[in-house]
Amino acid sequence: MLTQDDIDPLLELVSDIYSLRMGSCFALDENDAPVPSAADPGDLSLQLLGLHLRGRAVYDALAAKIEGARTYDDFIMESVEAARSRDKPDETT
Numbered sequence: 001m002l003t004q005d006d007i008d009p010l011l012e013l014v015s016d017i018y019s020l021r022m023g024s025c026f027a028l029d030e031n032d033a034p035v036p037s038a039a040d041p042g043d044l045s046l047q048l049l050g051l052h053l054r055g056r057a058v059y060d061a062l063a064a065k066i067e068g069a070r071t072y073d074d075f076i077m078e079s080v081e082a083a084r085s086r087d088k089p090d091e092t093t
Helices: 004-023 041-064 072-087
Strands: 026-028 034-036
Touching: 004 026, 004 041, 041 072
Parallel strands: none
Antiparallel strands: 026 034
């Protein structure tokens, strides 16, 4: 059974994703009022990669607590295999 301690990292991740999303479009001026802003693409890419890696870790930590749940890698590989099998021509015709 999942506890709040298990779910808290997911909630923190969602909060950080929202903050990055807002921070990539807005900055705070000297009065702490939001003003339009453009994030540096390089910085944004690194931050997104970090969030992605954290997301994988959070997913795997939650999956480990749920009987029969797949790891992130297993889920991705199964999805890739399913897509490949859909894209293969039917050899029976």
